Amino acid sequence: MVTYLDLLNEARGLQKFLNLNVNELLITNGEAVIGSQAVNRVIQNIRSSSVDLDFSEPVQDIVTTSGDNILLSPDGDNAWNPQMIREMRLVSSTEYLKLDQVTLPKAKELEFAYPNSGKPLYYYIHQGAVKLIPVPDDAYTLKVFYQTQLSRLTLATLTANVTEPIDFHEAIVTGIYAYLRRAEGDPEWRQFWDNDYKLSLNKAIDRNKFNQKAKGKRLFRMRRTVDRRV
Numbered sequence: 001m002v003t004y005l006d007l008l009n010e011a012r013g014l015q016k017f018l019n020l021n022v023n024e025l026l027i028t029n030g031e032a033v034i035g036s037q038a039v040n041r042v043i044q045n046i047r048s049s050s051v052d053l054d055f056s057e058p059v060q061d062i063v064t065t066s067g068d069n070i071l072l073s074p075d076g077d078n079a080w081n082p083q084m085i086r087e088m089r090l091v092s093s094t095e096y097l098k099l100d101q102v103t104l105p106k107a108k109e110l111e112f113a114y115p116n117s118g119k120p121l122y123y124y125i126h127q128g129a130v131k132l133i134p135v136p137d138d139a140y141t142l143k144v145f146y147q148t149q150l151s152r153l154t155l156a157t158l159t160a161n162v163t164e165p166i167d168f169h170e171a172i173v174t175g176i177y178a179y180l181r182r183a184e185g186d187p188e189w190r191q192f193w194d195n196d197y198k199l200s201l202n203k204a205i206d207r208n209k210f211n212q213k214a215k216g217k218r219l220f221r222m223r224r225t226v227d228r229r230v
Contacts, residue, residue, distance in 0.1 A: 049205075
């Protein structure tokens with residue numbers, strides 16, 4: 001597997017810098033800190049620019065608890081945020097039923113209308129919790145589509161495996177390279193960011209069109225040089 005540190009070192013290689021190793025990350029030397037900042041800025045940019053692609057939207061199957069109207073968070077997902085839920089469906093061998101999200105006032109009306117437990121039909125979010133209406137009378141499987149919160153990469157997490165599709169690796173490397181040049185005070189760093197990085201990012205997004213949740217224009221419009229010779 002490829003780690004974020006691998007891609008950082010690939011970008012450092014373009015500048016003819018020596019590779020950083022894990023020990024240097026642990027002692028947090030200056031180059032490691034700068035490298036971490038560069039990787040973090042690029043990854044955050046790519047993730048925020050790719051929200052219209054399916055890989056930015058995790059899907060979790062969560063099983064309800066009979067007699068409990070609160071939906072538990074997905075196992076092992078520290079980035080879970082109920083406010084980021086896009087859609088929720090009850091799934092079984094015979095059903096793929098969409099649950100409607102309602103406001104708190106409407107939820108109180110529905111709770112009065114559904115005093116008995118049963119199959120969940122609605123949900124609302126209150127005080128950071130997802131609550132179901134009616135209260136489940138069995139263990140139902142809910143398929144939850146949501147966006148993760150963008151967690152910052154740190155020196156401690158640079159050795160984690162890259163989660164972005166392989167098509168985005170070139171964009172990550174060129175973006176890191178641009179930021180490293182910026183840290184070195186190179187006035188041409190913006191050229192690498194606006195051209196090399198964004199071109200690579202556009203290509204990656206185009207190659208992942210099959211992952212798009214909605215059709216749309218590319219995120220960046222590249223500058224074109226017009227030949228005005230007569």
